[in-house]
Amino acid sequence: MKQTRFRSAALRAAAALAPLALLAAAAPPPASPSPGQIVEEAPAAHWTAIAASDLLVMDLAPDAAGKPRRVVIQLMPAPFSTGWTENIRKLVAARWWDNTAIVRVQDNYVVQWGDPDAEDDAKARPLPGGIAQVPESGYVVGLEAFAAAEEEGVSSDDSAGAAMAAAEAAAEQASRADQPNPWAGPDTYAKTLDFFRGWPIAGNDDGVWPVHCYGMVGVGRNLSPDTGSGAELYTVIGHAPRHLDRNIAVVGRVVEGIEHLSSLPRGTGELGFYEKPEERTVIRSVELASRLPETERPRLEYLESDSESFVRYAVARANRKDAFFNIPAGGADICNIPVPVRKISQ
């Protein structure tokens, strides 16, 4: 498991028998930098701050020891799932989630939250005005719309940004020349795979869609053709359920505090729903970071997926050559290349 802090008793025993040979073998070989080292050494220009207006701050009731539990969710950028993210912005503006709850924890699948009384017409909390019913076509972005979105942000008036983008494109190309794109597949679920502004996406001849990796946030719904409003959300806490891609809207990802969700007790009811109200964890509030006082806002940045550092990181994840590994995989599935996100240091 990477380098453990443990020296196993067997290794110690062997060292006692043959100390010289063992010491030689244990001396670190001239190893390539690990993915973590590449991320640590990435220049500041390769990191992009996440706008406070794209961050949901979800405060759960404190844990049994009284410790606060804050979960921060980054909303999916346009052109993906915009019908639902607009609904979510309306729900949070209305403080609709305050005093809702975590209602379901299914092992190796999802943690889900929303109105615990949603089933009960008499008690269900009404949605605020303006919540749209988004059509199923919203799960996939057409290729033309996606190409247009990709053009945005490299406009000619942003000369610094354009210069950086050009430099990075060159670096990326060089990096890829001696190393095939590590996340290109092959893949069971899509024809093409890529990253868009720090988000894993998949595509085929019809369009492009976000990928259900660990930590992604999606919209709970009823049977098709219902697509969910965005008032009931879940996050993935297990192996990527890629069969949900194009069947449910992905609207964001947990960028801080996922351990407050993934370590919750599993529900014992059907599909991991909690059977008793007292098993639920109360959500005290969900607020947009940009509406919090400046000092209380989470300040986070992600490693730009178009940057040279990200490509090097991905290549290293696909071809581990640090001292722990014997056999580099030669590739990495896209959910095994999590986009690095970290606190912005002052």
Added chain:
Amino acid sequence: MKQTRFRSAALRAAAALAPLALLAAAAPPPASPSPGQIVEEAPAAHWTAIAASDLLVMDLAPDAAGKPRRVVIQLMPAPFSTGWTENIRKLVAARWWDNTAIVRVQDNYVVQWGDPDAEDDAKARPLPGGIAQVPESGYVVGLEAFAAAEEEGVSSDDSAGAAMAAAEAAAEQASRADQPNPWAGPDTYAKTLDFFRGWPIAGNDDGVWPVHCYGMVGVGRNLSPDTGSGAELYTVIGHAPRHLDRNIAVVGRVVEGIEHLSSLPRGTGELGFYEKPEERTVIRSVELASRLPETERPRLEYLESDSESFVRYAVARANRKDAFFNIPAGGADICNIPVPVRKISQ
């Protein structure tokens, strides 16, 4: 998220506006059986009991509410990882794990357990006699050795078994004729994928190896060429870390009680190690089920991966056509086809 128990408020609102149209849309279409239904309806002959001598019963200290926490691990069958599973049998016979602890919980990665004092030469608990140092070549089984292992258990003197195997092979072939093998890939990490007696395996021209899916148990180790003794173990609690395949020995899988591991608080030290001894969960005992009194043994069975039911289950996982899904994926990565394991009903 499959069929949620919730009717969303938006759906209710729409129903109020257009009840007839909505009711028609909500009526379940003639859906194919879900993977869960196929498993439920599988005939008894498609299930295989797990031998008590292959089950480790790990009892953790009770939780804060005093509830017992039992984790059951099935050992990997030969010809895979036999050097390590033999070590593990010796360790459990010596009751080596009693009063060891869970020392590490890293989100979306692993839960790890062993001797918390392993680093401290003065306090580390000595291994029992006969623990072998297994060479790295043990990570992969050669194609000839694997073919020989596959022949075992379909011997001609077991006529009932042979007849069943033949019937199942025919059924499987028929099932595959109109549906390509759903777990065949394409795959980033291996040339071929299959199941062997209920275990996901991968292969290439050199050999065959077990796959690091959710819940698999592996052997913690130091830097290569150390391969670990088997005294320090981990289980996967996140997206399948397939880059560990062929780099660490997979020796088993958690078949019951994984929620007692996956929901533990995450460690705040490097790599998710607990920083304070009091954060660790004590392992009261690890014993082989066959050495427990008969009434206390876990009695489990798995859906035989060569059975027609398993193939139908896998096809259904790859091509969800139940009422929830719009777009079947057309395939499933092998870790998205977990082998069904259940209690044997009396």
